[in-house]
Amino acid sequence: xxxxxxxxxxxxxxxxxxxxxxxxxxxxxxxxxxxxxxxxxxxxxxxxxxxxxxxxxxxxxxxxxxxxxxxxxxxxxxxxxxxxxxxxxxxxxxxxxxxxxxxxxxxxxxxxxxxxxxxxxxxxxxxxxxxxxxxxxxxxxxxxxxxxxxxxxxxxxxxxxxxxxxxxxxxxxxxxxxxxxxxxxxxxxxxxxxxxxxxxxxxxxxxxxxxxxxxxxxx
Amino acid sequence: xxxxxxxxxxxxxxxxxxxxxxxxxxxxxxxxxxxxxxxxxxxxxxxxxxxxxxxxxxxxxxxxxxxxxxxxxxxxxxxxxxxxxxxxxxxxxxxxxxxxxxxxxxxxxxxxxxxxxxxxxxxxxxxxxxxxxxxxxxxxxxxxxxxxxxxxxxxxxxxxxxxxxxxxxxxxxxxxxxxxxxxxxxxxxxxxxxxxxxxxxxxxxxxxxxxxxxxxxxxxxxxxx
Numbered sequence: 166x167x168x169x170x171x172x173x174x175x176x177x178x179x180x181x182x183x184x185x186x187x188x189x190x191x192x193x194x195x196x197x198x199x200x201x202x203x204x205x206x207x208x209x210x211x212x213x214x215x216x217x218x219x220x221x222x223x224x225x226x227x228x229x230x231x232x233x234x235x236x237x238x239x240x241x242x243x244x245x246x247x248x249x250x251x252x253x254x255x256x257x258x259x260x261x262x263x264x265x266x267x268x269x270x271x272x273x274x275x276x277x278x279x280x281x282x283x284x285x286x287x288x289x290x291x292x293x294x295x296x297x298x299x300x301x302x303x304x305x306x307x308x309x310x311x312x313x314x315x316x317x318x319x320x321x322x323x324x325x326x327x328x329x330x331x332x333x334x335x336x337x338x339x340x341x342x343x344x345x346x347x348x349x350x351x352x353x354x355x356x357x358x359x360x361x362x363x364x365x366x367x368x369x370x371x372x373x374x375x376x377x378x379x380x381x382x383x384x
Numbered sequence: 385x386x387x388x389x390x391x392x393x394x395x396x397x398x399x400x401x402x403x404x405x406x407x408x409x410x411x412x413x414x415x416x417x418x419x420x421x422x423x424x425x426x427x428x429x430x431x432x433x434x435x436x437x438x439x440x441x442x443x444x445x446x447x448x449x450x451x452x453x454x455x456x457x458x459x460x461x462x463x464x465x466x467x468x469x470x471x472x473x474x475x476x477x478x479x480x481x482x483x484x485x486x487x488x489x490x491x492x493x494x495x496x497x498x499x500x501x502x503x504x505x506x507x508x509x510x511x512x513x514x515x516x517x518x519x520x521x522x523x524x525x526x527x528x529x530x531x532x533x534x535x536x537x538x539x540x541x542x543x544x545x546x547x548x549x550x551x552x553x554x555x556x557x558x559x560x561x562x563x564x565x566x567x568x569x570x571x572x573x574x575x576x577x578x579x580x581x582x583x584x585x586x587x588x589x590x591x592x593x594x595x596x597x598x599x600x601x602x603x604x605x606x607x608x609x
Contacts, residue, residue: 227593229549324453
C-alpha cells in the first residue's frame with residue numbers, strides 16, 4: 166500500500182466519480198419517468214400498450230445488463246444504428262431501470278385501496294384525474310421501499326458500463342491496474358468511492374421511506 | 385443477408401461451444417447458490433439471536449456486500465487473494481467464492497426476515513412444549529421460514545444467474561466470452577454474426593430466468609392471499 170500512488174491517482178478518480186454520479190443521476194431520473202409511465206398504463210389496463218409493456222418488463226428484468234449493453238454497442242451498428250458508448254450506457258440503464266421501476270410502482274399502485282378509486286369515480290373523475298390525484302400520490306408512498314432498492318441497484322449497475330469502455334469508476338480502476346499493477350491501492354479507492362456515493366444515499370432514502378409512510382388512506 | 389448470417393450458429397461446432405459456455409455459467413451459479421444458501425441460513429439464524437456483537441458484525445458483512453458492486457467484488461477476489469493471501473485457485477473457483485459469500489450475505493437477511501415474521505405464538509407454543517433452542521429452530525421456525533422465504537430466494541437465484549454474465553471480466557470462458565470468440569472468428573464471413581450471437585445469448589439468459597421469476601411471483605401471490 167503506497168500513499169503516493171493513491172495521491173497521484175486521486176484526480177483521475179475524481180473525474181470518474183463525477184461521471185458515475187452523472188450517469189447514475191440521468192439513468193435513475195429517466196428510469197423513474199419510464200417506470201411511472203409504464204405502470205400507469207398497466208394500472209389502467211390500456212389495451213395493446215399494456216401487453217407490450219408487460220413483455221418489455223419481463224425481457225428487461227430477466228436478462229443481464231451486460232448483454233443488453235453489448236447488444237446496443239456492438240450489434241446495433243451492424244443494422245446501421247451507431248451510438249456513442251455513453252449514449253448506449255444511458256439507454257441500457259434506462260431500459261433495465263425503467264422495467265424495475267415499473268414493477269415497483271405497479272406494486273405500489275396495487276396497494277391503493279379500491280374504495281379510494283371508487284370514491285374518485287363517484288366524484289366524477291376521469292382516468293387521468295384518478296391517476297393524478299388518487300392513485301399516484303398514494304401509490305408513490307407505497308412504492309418507496311422498491312424505489313429505494315432500485316435506485317441503489319441502478320447506481321451499482323453503472324459499474325457494468327466499464328465493459329463498453331465508459332471511463333466511470335470501475336473502468337478507471339481497471340485501466341489504472343492494467344497500466345501500473347497497483348491492484349491493492351486502486352481497488353481500495355474504488356470500494357471507498359462507491360461507499361461515499363452509496364452510504365449517504367442509503368441513509369437519506371431510508372429516512373425518506375419512514376417519512377412518506379404516513380401518506381396512505383382508506384385501509 | 386440476414387438469413388444467411390444465422391448459419392453462424394451451425395458452422396463448425398459453434399452451437400455446442402455456446403452451450404458449453406452456458407454450462408460454465410450455470411454450474412458456477414449453481415454451486416455458489418448451494419454454498420451461499422447453506423452459509424446464509426446459518427448466518428441468518430445467528431442474526432436473530434440476542435447477542436449484539438455478533439449481530440453488528442454480521443450486519444457490517446451484509447452492508448459491505450450491498451455497497452460493493454458485484455463486478456468489483458469479483459476483481460477484489462481475483463486480484464487480492466492470490467497476491468496478498470497466496471491463494472492460487474482457478475478463476476472459476478474465485479468466482480464461486482465471491483458469489484457464495486455475496487449470496488450468503490443477501491440470504492442471511494432473507495432468513496432473518498422470515499424467522500422474525502413467523503408468528504410469535506408459534507415460538508411460544510414450541511417453548512411451552514419444552515423444546516430446546518435448537519429444536520425450536522429445527523422443528524418450528526426454520527420449516528415455516530423456508531415457506532416464507534421461497535419467493536425471495538428464487539429471485540436471488542435469478543440475480544445470481546444474471547450476474548454470471550460478469551464472469552468474462554475475470555477471463556472465465558463463459559457463454560459471453562465464447563460468443564465473442566465466435567464473433568471475432570466469423571467476422572469476415574458473417575459480418576452480422578454479432579447481432580445473432582448476442583441475440584442468442586440474450587435469449588438464452590431469458591429462457592433460464594423467466595420461468596424462475598414467474599414461479600417466484602406465483603408463490604408470492606399465493607402467500608398474499
